[in-house]
Amino acid sequence: MPMQHRPLLVTHSGTFHLDDVFAYAVLRLALGLQEAGRDHTLVRTRDEAVIAQADLAWDVGATYDPEAGRFDHHQRGAPMREDGTPLSAAGLLWRHHGEAAVRALLVPMGAEDLITAVAAGIDREVVRRIDEIDNGAGRPGGALGLSALVEDCNPPWDSSAVGDQRAEDAAFQRAADIVEGFLRRRVEAVRARLAAEAVVLAAHARSADPRLLELDRKLPWEGPVHAHGLPVLYAVYPVPNGNWMVDAMPTEPGAFEQRLPLPAAWAGLRDGQLAEVSGVPDAVFVHARRFVGAARSRQGAMELARRAIATGLGAG
Numbered sequence: 038m039p040m041q042h043r044p045l046l047v048t049h050s051g052t053f054h055l056d057d058v059f060a061y062a063v064l065r066l067a068l069g070l071q072e073a074g075r076d077h078t079l080v081r082t083r084d085e086a087v088i089a090q091a092d093l094a095w096d097v098g099a100t101y102d103p104e105a106g107r108f109d110h111h112q113r114g115a116p117m118r119e120d121g122t123p124l125s126a127a128g129l130l131w132r133h134h135g136e137a138a139v140r141a142l143l144v145p146m147g148a149e150d151l152i153t154a155v156a157a158g159i160d161r162e163v164v165r166r167i168d169e170i171d172n173g174a175g176r177p178g179g180a181l182g183l184s185a186l187v188e189d190c191n192p193p194w195d196s197s198a199v200g201d202q203r204a205e206d207a208a209f210q211r212a213a214d215i216v217e218g219f220l221r222r223r224v225e226a227v228r229a230r231l232a233a234e235a236v237v238l239a240a241h242a243r244s245a246d247p248r249l250l251e252l253d254r255k256l257p258w259e260g261p262v263h264a265h266g267l268p269v270l271y272a273v274y275p276v277p278n279g280n281w282m283v284d285a286m287p288t289e290p291g292a293f294e295q296r297l298p299l300p301a302a303w304a305g306l307r308d309g310q311l312a313e314v315s316g317v318p319d320a321v322f323v324h325a326r327r328f329v330g331a332a333r334s335r336q337g338a339m340e341l342a343r344r345a346i347a348t349g350l351g352a353g
Contacts, residue, residue, distance in 0.1 A: 043077055044068065047091035047098075048126075050081040050202070052191050053209050055184040055216070056125035056171040057096040059164075060108070061209075062217040063130060064093060067137035073210065081206055096126035103133050110172075118168070125171035131164045142224045151228050158227040159220075183219055187212045230257060237261040241269065249273065249342050251335075255282070263290050270297045270349075271342040273335070280321055280331045281338035283345070297349045298327035299341075317341050 046064060048057045061079070064070065073079040080087055088098045095108040101115055108129040109115070117123050124132075139156040143149060168174075170184055190212035191205075198204035233256045240252055247267070250258060252274040262269045272284045285295035303315055305325035312320045319337040323330035332338040 044070075044092040045078045045080065045090060046073075047080050047082060047088050047094040049083055049097040050205070051083075053081075053187070053212060054171060055187045056127040056167050058187050058209065058212045058216050059127040059167055059220075060095045060130045062213050062220055063127070063134055063138045064095075065213070065217060066141045066220070067134040069141065079206070079210075081202075081209060095130055101129060103129075108133075118165070122165065122168055122174065123172040125168045127171070128164050128168040131160060135160060135164070138220070139224055142221060143228060146225075146228070148228050148232075151231050154231055155224055155227045158231070159223060162227075163220075163223060183216070186215055190215070230260065233257045234261040234264070238265065241267055246343075246346075248346060249339070251339065258284075259287060260290065262286060270346060273338045273342055275335070276331075280333055281335050283330045283332070283338050283341050285328045293326075293328070295328055297346065299323050299330050299345050300348045301327065302348075303327070303330065303345075315341060315344060317344065 046061070048061065068077070070077045080091075082088070083097060085098075088094050091106065093106040093108070096110070098107055098109045099112040100107040100109055101112070108126050110124055110126055110129055115124065116129065118128070136152055136156045139159065140149070140152050143152050143155060148155075167184075190208050192198035192201075192208055198208070236252070236256060237250065237258045238261060241247065241250055241262075244250060248270040250262070250267075250269045250272040252258060252272060255274050255276055258269075258272050258274075261267070262272075269286050271286065273281060274284075275281050283299070285298055288294045288296055300315075300323075303311060303323040304327050305323065306314055307322045308320070311323060311330075312318050315323075317332055317337050317340045319333040320341060321331040321333060330341055332341055
């Protein structure tokens with residue numbers, strides 16, 4: 038919930054990193070803040086007297102006390118995750134404000150039912166990674182990783198901006214904008230993935246043949262099939278050009294091999310030639326690598342899939 042007065046937010050001065058920038062981006066969303074100096078005050082300092090006055094302080098102050106709005110992790114006895122992974126300031130703050138940040142993004146989409154699940158997904162896939170990087174337990178993730186993008190927002194060592202509080206604070210704000218944009222997109226991506234999972238599970242429950250997954254549009258279906266151990270061999274769905282696709286299920290996440298490739302006799306064939314060999318009159322094509330094919334109708338695509346199963350399992 039937004040604070041009723043203009044809150045004083047405090048973090049450390051000097052070089053910033055992903056954890057303190059991410060924490061600030063989360064707070065802006067969770068508290069409904071827009072612009073430093075207008076609806077909140079941001080002070081980057083190591084002055085203990087200023088820190089003591091803060092409504093919220095993170096990554097500085099040597100104290101973790103959520104009720105007092107203190108989220109530092111540098112002191113002895115700082116909290117860890119259940120598995121012993123040290124928490125960063127971002128991880129500590131996410132524990133208490135992460136769901137509020139996600140709520141601010143999902144409520145306008147009408148996706149209130151996914152707030153807890155999306156927040157858990159962001160924690161697992163993003164915040165834990167920040168914890169590991171900030172505590173020296175993981176690599177930043179390459180030259181174009183989010184951590185590197187934030188680091189690059191710091192003034193270069195030989196810049197006249199080094200030591201210039203106004204310039205350094207402006208750089209911090211630019212980094213926070215990058216991180217907030219990332220967080221907004223990741224929340225939307227996790228929401229979409231969870232929504233797709235629900236669609237896939239419902240569609241599979243309706244399937245007359247559990248090896249065939251019929252969908253009413255293209256969506257990420259392979260992940261849910263893997264995650265729930267479904268026996269799907271092919272997914273069938275329409276695409277905007279009017280065709281219906283037949284996708285073969287990979288053997289494992291990220292693999293190019295399929296559980297049951299489309300028949301070798303169909304590989305690389307198109308239109309009339311494919312129709313003759315497959316026995317499906319409106320067959321359009323089968324890729325030479327046999328991981329995808331298409332027909333002009335739902336009935337044709339479903340028939341391709343059924344004949345592929347009969348051919349493949351019969352040959353096995």
